[in-house]
Amino acid sequence: MGKKGDDTKRFIKEKARALFAKKGFKNVTMKDICMETGLSRGGLYRHYDSTHEIFSEIIDSLMNVQDDELSEKIKRGDSAAQMLHEILERYKQEMMDSAGSLSVAIYEFYSENQLSGEENALLKQYLYSVDMWKNFISYGIQQGEFRNVDYEEIIDIIVFSYQGVRMFSTILPVDEQIPQRIVNHIKKMLLI
Amino acid sequence: MGKKGDDTKRFIKEKARALFAKKGFKNVTMKDICMETGLSRGGLYRHYDSTHEIFSEIIDSLMNVQDDELSEKIKRGDSAAQMLHEILERYKQEMMDSAGSLSVAIYEFYSENQLSGEENALLKQYLYSVDMWKNFISYGIQQGEFRNVDYEEIIDIIVFSYQGVRMFSTILPVDEQIPQRIVNHIKKMLLI
Amino acid sequence: MGKKGDDTKRFIKEKARALFAKKGFKNVTMKDICMETGLSRGGLYRHYDSTHEIFSEIIDSLMNVQDDELSEKIKRGDSAAQMLHEILERYKQEMMDSAGSLSVAIYEFYSENQLSGEENALLKQYLYSVDMWKNFISYGIQQGEFRNVDYEEIIDIIVFSYQGVRMFSTILPVDEQIPQRIVNHIKKMLLI
Amino acid sequence: MGKKGDDTKRFIKEKARALFAKKGFKNVTMKDICMETGLSRGGLYRHYDSTHEIFSEIIDSLMNVQDDELSEKIKRGDSAAQMLHEILERYKQEMMDSAGSLSVAIYEFYSENQLSGEENALLKQYLYSVDMWKNFISYGIQQGEFRNVDYEEIIDIIVFSYQGVRMFSTILPVDEQIPQRIVNHIKKMLLI
DNA sequence: CATGAATGAGAGTTCATTCAT
DNA sequence: GATGAATGAACTCTCATTCAT
Numbered sequence: 001m002g003k004k005g006d007d008t009k010r011f012i013k014e015k016a017r018a019l020f021a022k023k024g025f026k027n028v029t030m031k032d033i034c035m036e037t038g039l040s041r042g043g044l045y046r047h048y049d050s051t052h053e054i055f056s057e058i059i060d061s062l063m064n065v066q067d068d069e070l071s072e073k074i075k076r077g078d079s080a081a082q083m084l085h086e087i088l089e090r091y092k093q094e095m096m097d098s099a100g101s102l103s104v105a106i107y108e109f110y111s112e113n114q115l116s117g118e119e120n121a122l123l124k125q126y127l128y129s130v131d132m133w134k135n136f137i138s139y140g141i142q143q144g145e146f147r148n149v150d151y152e153e154i155i156d157i158i159v160f161s162y163q164g165v166r167m168f169s170t171i172l173p174v175d176e177q178i179p180q181r182i183v184n185h186i187k188k189m190l191l192i
Numbered sequence: 193m194g195k196k197g198d199d200t201k202r203f204i205k206e207k208a209r210a211l212f213a214k215k216g217f218k219n220v221t222m223k224d225i226c227m228e229t230g231l232s233r234g235g236l237y238r239h240y241d242s243t244h245e246i247f248s249e250i251i252d253s254l255m256n257v258q259d260d261e262l263s264e265k266i267k268r269g270d271s272a273a274q275m276l277h278e279i280l281e282r283y284k285q286e287m288m289d290s291a292g293s294l295s296v297a298i299y300e301f302y303s304e305n306q307l308s309g310e311e312n313a314l315l316k317q318y319l320y321s322v323d324m325w326k327n328f329i330s331y332g333i334q335q336g337e338f339r340n341v342d343y344e345e346i347i348d349i350i351v352f353s354y355q356g357v358r359m360f361s362t363i364l365p366v367d368e369q370i371p372q373r374i375v376n377h378i379k380k381m382l383l384i
Numbered sequence: 385m386g387k388k389g390d391d392t393k394r395f396i397k398e399k400a401r402a403l404f405a406k407k408g409f410k411n412v413t414m415k416d417i418c419m420e421t422g423l424s425r426g427g428l429y430r431h432y433d434s435t436h437e438i439f440s441e442i443i444d445s446l447m448n449v450q451d452d453e454l455s456e457k458i459k460r461g462d463s464a465a466q467m468l469h470e471i472l473e474r475y476k477q478e479m480m481d482s483a484g485s486l487s488v489a490i491y492e493f494y495s496e497n498q499l500s501g502e503e504n505a506l507l508k509q510y511l512y513s514v515d516m517w518k519n520f521i522s523y524g525i526q527q528g529e530f531r532n533v534d535y536e537e538i539i540d541i542i543v544f545s546y547q548g549v550r551m552f553s554t555i556l557p558v559d560e561q562i563p564q565r566i567v568n569h570i571k572k573m574l575l576i
Numbered sequence: 577m578g579k580k581g582d583d584t585k586r587f588i589k590e591k592a593r594a595l596f597a598k599k600g601f602k603n604v605t606m607k608d609i610c611m612e613t614g615l616s617r618g619g620l621y622r623h624y625d626s627t628h629e630i631f632s633e634i635i636d637s638l639m640n641v642q643d644d645e646l647s648e649k650i651k652r653g654d655s656a657a658q659m660l661h662e663i664l665e666r667y668k669q670e671m672m673d674s675a676g677s678l679s680v681a682i683y684e685f686y687s688e689n690q691l692s693g694e695e696n697a698l699l700k701q702y703l704y705s706v707d708m709w710k711n712f713i714s715y716g717i718q719q720g721e722f723r724n725v726d727y728e729e730i731i732d733i734i735v736f737s738y739q740g741v742r743m744f745s746t747i748l749p750v751d752e753q754i755p756q757r758i759v760n761h762i763k764k765m766l767l768i
Numbered sequence: 769c770a771t772g773a774a775t776g777a778g779a780g781t782t783c784a785t786t787c788a789t
Numbered sequence: 790g791a792t793g794a795a796t797g798a799a800c801t802c803t804c805a806t807t808c809a810t
Binding site: 411496506548555561 | 599600679686688696698699702726733736738740744747753757758761
Binding site: 235 | 769770771772773
């Protein structure tokens with residue numbers, strides 16, 4: 001049973017996240033968040049000292065949503081092809097979800113706060129993705145379901161074209177055929 | 193024969209471009225540009241009324257650097273494989289050129305100025321790229337140098353993975369193997 | 385037998401006094417006192433409504449430390465020279481005790497709360513000092529130990545040079561020869 | 577012929593000085609100075625970034641009003657007694673000039689900005705005063721007009737009792753007999 | 769055309785103070 | 790009594806923007 005203050009923090013993050021997704025990082029002010037949450041100036045400052053701090057916490061929680069489900073399925077010996085299908089379906093959704101995407105905000109944020117690699121959630125995220133895909137592709141190959149591809153190449157294609165579309169979608173509506181084509185390409189590369 | 197005013201405008205854009213590449217769009221103020229150019233407040237305002245206006249002009253000139261060279265080479269019947277190599281070498285350079293990249297700034301800019309498709313340079317740029325690649329790939333196929341690929345799919349892969357890396361590079365130093373692998377992938381897809 | 389509330393009040397005053405001595409009056413906030421005492425906002429407010437009120441009470445208790453000892457000694461017929469020596473030794477200590485000195489805080493306090501003479505502890509303190517010295521010097525003369533000096537003149541010299549050094553010491557470390565010289569001067573003036 | 581900006585700075589300092597004398601250091605805000613000078617927020621900030629900076633400049637100019645007149649008179653061989661009289665008359669005026677006194681403000685200022693001795697105008701001022709008096713008293717002795725006193729002792733008495741009264745006068749109206757008595761004492765000590 | 773002083777709006781931040789629990 | 794969340798006023802500071810020179 002968390003304290004009342006924690007609830008407020010959660011509530012603030014929720015509201016702020018929507019603002020960041022809509023307006024990017026720098027365009028969101030503490031005042032905006034006050035208005036969105038209905039809190040007073042001082043009330044907000046009791047919980048967070050800056051948009052920076054709020055954003056950091058949002059990013060941290062995003063990054064900590066690790067995909068344990070995948071490793072479980074691998075343990076169970078599920079079909080790699082089926083798993084690939086599911087992952088890519090989720091990717092398609094995400095590539096088109098302009099409202100929920102913090103991509104621009106994240107880039108802005110890191111653009112003004114030049115951090116060393118260690119602290120950079122973006123890098124962590126990239127490394128985590130690479131690692132996840134490495135394990136997964138390796139599993140698919142073992143199962144005889146995936147071609148014997150050049151891991152690193154295909155992973156870079158997956159990760160960066162996904163990122164590229166997500167960025168694009170924050171600005172412009174993305175024709176749903178674009179995610180479809182990218183997903184098709186990945187399948188073609190991997191599946192025997 | 194340009195007027196003196198045009199020279200000043202060019203000078204302002206040059207200096208401003210470096211600032212936008214470094215700090216993104218929103219973090220650059222008219223004051224920053226004054227300092228960078230050495231112009232006074234009033235002096236700058238005589239030429240431009242806002243960072244918005246300056247940025248727009250920068251983007252416009254970027255977009256207007258059309259690759260007429262390519263169509264000429266096609267007319268001359270140059271080797272498609274050679275041309276592909278040259279294009280991709282330039283892409284590699286660009287993917288690693290964090291200092292010159294306006295990617296984050298552009299996304300920020302369009303993120304706060306929700307424009308309809310018509311006016312959006314980003315969309316124009318995308319459409320232009322698609323068009324360019326379509327012509328080029330079609331030429332390669334005709335010449336018997338490229339495989340008979342699914343145009344749209346390969347083009348989306350090219351365009352968005354390129355964009356994805358450029359964004360990434362504005363924030364973090366990109367290992368040069370990443371552009372290399374992406375370029376390799378494209379070649380593998382296209383070249384017979 | 386004081387109540388628990390009185391203990392808390394005493395505790396607050398003790399902690400607050402150290403803060404006032406260190407930072408002056410205006411630079412101490414209720415928040416500072418909360419942090420120093422470990423009390424919560426509401427907790428502190430239950431006892432005091434403002435730094436003003438706390439400071440007033442501190443000053444009042446300072447002022448009420450009357451030197452009854454002196455009059456007793458006079459009654460007993462103690463040596464005036466010896467008493468002078470003791471008083472001046474204490475003065476020397478106080479002139480160098482930068483940490484315990486509320487001088488700056490007191491001046492700040494009265495500077496922003498322009499009070500009529502009646503309520504002003506500073507004036508009371510001055511008048512009390514003058515009175516005390518008048519009695520004491522008069523006693524010394526009677527005893528044949530002090531010169532027949534101009535009371536008021538020597539008292540002003542004592543009181544204001546003492547004040548001047550105390551102020552100075554709140555800001556800068558005072559060379560211990562300064563209090564020594566002042567004390568010597570006073571002795572020279574008074575003692576036969 | 578100074579620039580317009582310099583005039584404004586002078587004007588700001590003039591108005592600010594009156595405020596500091598009246599309300600001390602911490603109680604004067606940039607807003608107060610805006611109102612007093614009639615400048616807008618931004619207008620004031622163009623010249624000074626903080627009350628701190630304004631106050632520093634005021635103090636600096638105070639400190640730089642060195643008393644070159646004195647050394648000239650010494651060169652000319654003027655009467656030491658006469659010079660002493662003039663100096664002390666000025667001291668009397670200053671001790672009673674509550675409106676013009678920055679004493680409390682200065683103490684507050686240095687109280688919150690703990691500086692090393694070097695940068696501290698208060699210390700400079702003290703050292704300068706000591707030096708000036710040393711020269712002057714030495715001259716008076718040479719001329720056979722002053723007693724052969726203990727320099728340091730009498731100087732501390734002069735300097736600190738003067739300071740003590742100035743502080744007192746910022747808070748309470750000082751009976752004009754007090755400066756008179758102090759001045760008398762100094763004369764008695766020095767003059768043969 | 770250029771300068772830089774000045775304006776005013778608005779963001780960030782800090783506190784004294786209140787109040788439900 | 791005590792806690793700490795919340796309020797609102799006031800202050801600091803930064804800019805885009807205007808304007809007299």
